[in-house]
């Protein structure tokens with residue numbers, strides 16, 4: 001992974017490179033960023049930069065032996081630890097390194113549930129168990145193979161088994177020479193404060209819209225209108241943007257679907273809603289969630305329309321419709337609709353019966369409007 005492959009975060013990259021040039025790379029760092037922020041991608045790109053035999057002013061060279069090994073995640077001085085589903089107490093994540101390499105190469109912005117699906121260990125809680133923590137401590141005691149730095153990247157340290165984080169403290173505080181710990185996390189509040197206090201925190205800001213647009217345009221060449229819609233919906237989450245774009249081949253914009261759904265619900269035309277529900281039930285579950293997420297996006301933008309229209313993040317098509325929609329959806333109704341759609345997303349994620357949920361959402365939407373009129 002090179003810096004150029006990491007979407008956005010120009011300022012953070014510059015800071016990291018500057019620290020490398022000044023010889024001030026912290027021994028224990030926390031790459032903290034929301035889902036789809038690229039925290040893992042950035043940690044890997046930084047490790048590659050630091051291992052590269054011929055680093056340039058802005059990126060690793062991509063050609064040296066270290067870079068080639070890093071591209072495969074097979075550099076001997078790259079150690080990895082991550083959540084997995086242990087079958088016995090002595091199992092460690094090291095047993096799943098080949099799968100993990102494959103996963104990260106395919107989905108560098110993937111999250112824990114993507115990894116779970118990739119491993120096909122549904123239902124099992126993924127953890128970084130005690131045996132893996134012990135192994136982490138042992139692995140960094142060895143000297144780097146190639147004489148430079150060695151890296152221990154821990155993905156989702158939030159999942160370290162209770163009690164084990166304490167065992168890591170001493171190693172994090174004083175890592176062996178030439179060892180750099182990189183913890184890659186989403187939720188700081190799920191980490192022990194004593195752990196966080198030993199780490200240099202690199203907080204990733206939200207990826208800028210123009211960086212996201214740039215990435216989508218070069219990877220997918222979508223029509224501008226659709227690219228803008230995806231950028232707005234993804235709101236800085238590369239994982240979501242890529243997913244939305246990949247599904248794009250099989251369908252066009254959600255806007256007309258959502259318009260029909262809202263109209264039929266508002267007018268209590270439940271025979272129409274039922275037809276829509278049948279089509280909805282045939283969609284893939286992820287697509288169903290995306291449909292409600294899209295609705296949520298529109299409803300939130302309706303709130304923005306009422307409070308600060310300058311901040312609207314919508315496409316031209318949406319703007320045209322939203323200005324009319326907002327005229328009969330006052331702020332309090334928009335908040336009500338937000339609740340309905342959030343509940344629907346949770347229900348579909350929780351394996352609710354899809355057609356029933358869709359019909360239920362339509363009734364709740366009707367009620368939300370009706371309460372307002374009453």
Ligand SMILES: [Zn+2]
Nearest residue numbers: 052061064067
């Ligand atoms: Zn290189």
